[in-house]
Amino acid sequence: MNLSHIEFPGDTRPAVRAALVREAASRRRTPWWRRPAALTFAGIALAGSTAAVAYVAFAPVEDKRDIRCYYRADLTSTYPLGNGSGATVGPYLSSGAMDEDFDMANPGTDPQAGKKQIEDPVALCSFNWDQGLMNPGGATDDLIPPGFEGPGARPPQDLESGVTDAQGNPATAMPNNFGPGHYVPELTACVVDNAVAIIPGPHSVCAELGIPTLDAGS
Structure with missing residues (x-):
């Protein structure tokens, strides 16, 4: 199973992507304690979902x-x-x-x-x-x-x-x-x-x- 095929909650992937784009576009590095909590929690949720699927996918x-x-x-x-x-x-x-x-x-x-x-x-x-x-x-x-011929x-x-x-x-x-x-x-x-x-x-x-x-x- 490719991790790219994993289905996440509908709003999770866009939210994480948008947050990452905003973070990369920022000209001033914001101290970690002042960064939006939504980005941290969304990243944890995404990572957690990936880990869970990877654990179930192979044994x-x-x-x-x-x-x-x-x-x-x-x-x-x-x-x-x-x-x-x-x-x-x-x-x-x-x-x-x-x-x-x-x-x-x-x-x-x-x-x-x-x-x-x-x-x-x-x-x-x-x-x-x-x-x-x-x-x-x-x-x-x-x-x-159809058409396969096995032994009689x-x-x-x-x-x-x-x-x-x-x-x-x-x-x-x-x-x-x-x-x-x-x-x-x-x-x-x-x-x-x-x-x-x-x-x-x-x-x-x-x-x-x-x-x-x-x-x-x-």
Whole structure:
């Protein structure tokens, strides 16, 4: 976010500008204790507003073991899984990478134990999009540009696996098209609940959702 795009109260910016022009045009330096209080207070208000926006605009995340890949620029919606079960999924897919050197026999109490810190969260979620994992039940079909051709659906692989449903009938395997070649939208790293949230949309999407952009230096 450019600070030049920050919106201040309608009368603040003109008031500060006019006061600064008057101050610069003055031929005689006025002692600080005799300067108009309005200039001082307006300057403080302007500086305070800028600092507040800068604080909200960016936020660091120290623990990057669990990355949230959001299906849409929506922090709360749920989506049908699309396999006929009636199940739903939350607004994001939790992603990470296991540390091969971790002792799985002693996981401790940390829910993220055994996961590595992710250096490039956007790349991780881009991989999920490319593999077709980010479109449960067609939830993101409208994000795919017209004319884009992804991989075709593969036929069911386990119709003869012997798996049955609750009534003892052969379970119907859903065709799938998981694999490389799916549409990957523009993704932006934001911060939600002190976690990295990769959301489809331009850089402005974080501010539009009222959440900070991930501080690139964190």
